[in-house]
Amino acid sequence: MEAALYQTILSQGACVDLSSRAKWRLSGADRVRYLNGQVTQDVRATTSDKALHACVTNVKGRIEGxxxxxxxxxxxxxxxPAGLRESLGARLERYIIADDAVLEDVTDQWRLWHCIEPRPGTAGEPENPFVRLKNNRFGLKGFDLWIPADFPSPCLAPLPQLSAEEAETLRILQGVPTWPQELNTEVFPPEAGLEKTAMSFTKGCYIGQEILSRIKTTGKMPHVLAMWEAADGDPSLLVPGAILGQDREIGKITSVARHPISGHRVGLAFIRQGSASLDSRLPVGNGLSSIAAHVKISALPNQ
Structure with a gap:
């Protein structure tokens, strides 16, 4: 991503085609009660004008999607995410037993676009006839558009359209975790910084709730997700999976991007809870006897 585009996104907004994502419709009289027992958010709070972020967890409280x-x-x-179309659909279908609920894969029936809103006083937002859902899925104020697949492509001018690579860079710069880099079956939602945005602790029981409530009470979890930046060092060492720490593993890099303004390598990493303070400078180990790169860690923007 070039610096000019990044500055345009922050000031004037942008749009992203997310139509490849898996999509489902859940109908039936028990739909809200059923889904409320499967996810970390309070499904009773869903509306027709806002998208509610939630995690599907397993009995151990770890993320399945x-x-x-x-x-x-x-x-x-x-x-x-598109990669969860089969596994997550099967996971949700499995628990529909005596419920009046029908799960239908509607991936091919809808296109999905996300628009990052312009700052007040800048260029206006595109006019469109589609349902608009408030959603800050890139860590910036924005909205989703669900568009029937047989409708003409929407006119989203004057917003620039981001490529998949540019959208991924923006995600990393904004400290937003995604599947499977930061969200997977080894991770608890609070580890990924989702406690404030994708969890309810007053909604009642759901699969994995007991363990996640215990984490909330004790504050103890294996790792915490953090931002990192490397102003110098060998960039070939700064890759997903790279180990942070020399004598012992303190953390592991999950996502990497080049900052469009500074040119520095930046990204996300899981850090062992309590092993390093914010603003620490950690060596990139990878089993090397000498250290050729260091990263400085910081908190996620929403923490």
């Missing part, structure tokens, strides 16, 4: 939910007149609609 993250979804964005909204409601229409007689169903719940939600989307998830």
């Amino acid at each position: 993250d979804i964005f939910i909204h409601a229409d007149a007689d169903s719940l609609l939600f989307d998830a």
Whole structure:
């Protein structure tokens, strides 16, 4: 991503085609009660004008997927990363037993666009006839558009359209975790910084709730997700999976990007809880006898 585009995104907004994401419709009289027992958020709070971020967790409280939910007149609609289309669909179907709930894969029936809103006083937002859902999925104020697949492509001018690579860079710069880099079956939602945005601790029981409530009470978890930046050093060492720490593993890099303004390598990493303070400078180890790169860690923007 070039510096000019990054500055344009922050001031004038942008749009991203997310149509490849998996999409489902859940209908039936028990749809809200059923899904509320599967995810970390309070599904009773879903509306037709806002997307609710939630995690689907297993009995151990670890993440099996993250979804964005909204409601229409007689169903719940939600989307998830494309790679979860089969596994997450099967996982949710498995627990529908005596419930009046029907899960339908509607991936091919809808296109999904996300728009990052311009700052007040800058160029206006595009006009469109589609349902607009408030959603800050890139860590910036924005909205989703669910568009029937047989409708013409929307006119989203004057917003620039981001490529998949540019959208990934923006995600990393904003400190937003994603599947499977930061969100996967080894991770608890609070480790990924989702406690404030994708969890409810007052909604009642759901699969994995007991363990996650214990983490909330004690504050203890294996890792915490952090931002990092490397102003110098060998960039070939700064890759996903790189180990932070020399004598012992303190953390592991999960995502990497080049900052469009500074040119520095930046990204996300899981750090062992309590092993390093914010603003620490950690060596990139990878089993090397000499250290050729260091990173400085900092908190996620929403923490």
